[in-house]
Amino acid sequence: MLTVACVLKGNWCAGRGPEYVRNLKASVERNLSEKHRFLCVTDLDQERARRELGCEWRRPKHPDWPGWWGKIEIFDPEFAPGPILFFDLDTVIVGPLDFPDMHERPFTCLEDFTRPALMASGMMYLPAGAELARVYAEFVKNPAWAVQFCGDHGDGLWMQLQLGRCWTWQTSDPGKVVSYKVHVRGQAELPAGARVVCFHGVPRPHEIDEPWMIDHWNDAPRLPEAA
Numbered sequence: 558m559l560t561v562a563c564v565l566k567g568n569w570c571a572g573r574g575p576e577y578v579r580n581l582k583a584s585v586e587r588n589l590s591e592k593h594r595f596l597c598v599t600d601l602d603q604e605r606a607r608r609e610l611g612c613e614w615r616r617p618k619h620p621d622w623p624g625w626w627g628k629i630e631i632f633d634p635e636f637a638p639g640p641i642l643f644f645d646l647d648t649v650i651v652g653p654l655d656f657p658d659m660h661e662r663p664f665t666c667l668e669d670f671t672r673p674a675l676m677a678s679g680m681m682y683l684p685a686g687a688e689l690a691r692v693y694a695e696f697v698k699n700p701a702w703a704v705q706f707c708g709d710h711g712d713g714l715w716m717q718l719q720l721g722r723c724w725t726w727q728t729s730d731p732g733k734v735v736s737y738k739v740h741v742r743g744q745a746e747l748p749a750g751a752r753v754v755c756f757h758g759v760p761r762p763h764e765i766d767e768p769w770m771i772d773h774w775n776d777a778p779r780l781p782e783a784a
Contacts, residue, residue, distance in 0.1 A: 559593040560637040561585050563644055564627045565610075566600050566617065570646070570761055575601070575609035576776075577646040577762075582612045583776040584650035588752075591655060596637070598630060611776070622700060625712050628678055632693035641683040644753075647761055648680060649737075651773045652752030656730055664689055668725040669713060670736035670757065676723060677713040679755045680734060692719045726753075737765075 563581055565574040582595045597614040599606055606614050618630050630636060631643055640660060644650075664687050667677040683689055696703050696715060707714045716723070726734040734753045741747060741754060747769050756762060762774045 558639050559591055560639060560641045561589070561593050561595045561644070562598065562631055562637070562641055563596075563646055564598045564617075564630075565646060566598075566624065566627045570763075573763060574599075574646065575605070575611075579609075579611045579776040580762075580774050581644060581646060581648060581650070583778065584773060585644075585654065586778070588650045588652060589654040593642075598627065619697070619700070623704070625678070626696075626700070626704060628712055629693055629696050629715070631681075631683065632689050634690050634693075638685070640685045641681075643678070643681040643683070645679040645755070645757070647756035647758075649754040649756070649762055649770065649774050650752070651747060651754055651769065652733070652750075654752065656733070660684070662729060663687065663724050664720065665724045665726055665729060666713075666716065667734065667755065668727045670739045670755070675710060675713050676717045676725070677757070678711075678716060679757055680726060680753060689720070692716055695719055 563578060565578055570577060578597050585595060595612045597610055597612055598617050599610065599614050600617055600620050601610070617627055618633065619627070622629065628643065631641055659682060662682065662684070664684060665682040667679050669675040669677040692715065703715055732748060732750045734755065735741060735748055735751045737754050737756045740751070747754070762770060
């Protein structure tokens with residue numbers, strides 16, 4: 558079964574993290590017809606996680622890995638038995654997630670929207686059985702060195718060092734995964750064909766009051782299909 562995963566660590570977004578988890582989960586359920594489980598890796602205290610996340614969750618295996626480096630855990634072969642679709646929390650789903658032939662494609666990540674030579678981890682597909690474990694295995698040997706070496710280029714550079722240049726959503730599905738800053742901000746409407754809007758920094762989705770955001774960034778359940 559497909560696992561849809563996200564990571565919430567620390568006091569992300571000034572404590573609004575659980576709201577982001579709930580909205581992401583709801584938007585995935587509204588737009589993904591495939592049977593799946595939604596999993597959040599979080600270091601929230603257990604009481605708050607149970608009360609506020611509204612989804613399956615687990616503690617991080619490496620709670621000391623800072624910020625975005627917590628995403629390296631999803632490359633652990635023990636993370637999930639099947640394929641994984643990962644989203645950063647500040648991702649807004651605006652269309653169907655049933656990408657053609659998704660389960661036949663290789664590991665797929667983002668091309669950095671502002672630095673195209675770099676890979677980015679805001680949305681990733683990890684096929685079951687793919688040879689991706691070195692991303693995790695090499696990092697766990699010396700996390701402090703890896704964090705320092707990659708600097709502001711972060712986990713995207715680390716993935717690229719371990720895997721080489723990979724397949725990207727921009728290559729496989731042109732125009733379907735877009736950047737708010739690059740493709741949406743200042744426009745009256747979403748780009749035609751867009752299915753996923755990535756925010757990658759400020760502003761965050763809760764700071765945007767455009768009509769399309771109100772329609773798509775919420776925790777409304779999926780409506781039952783008509784008989």
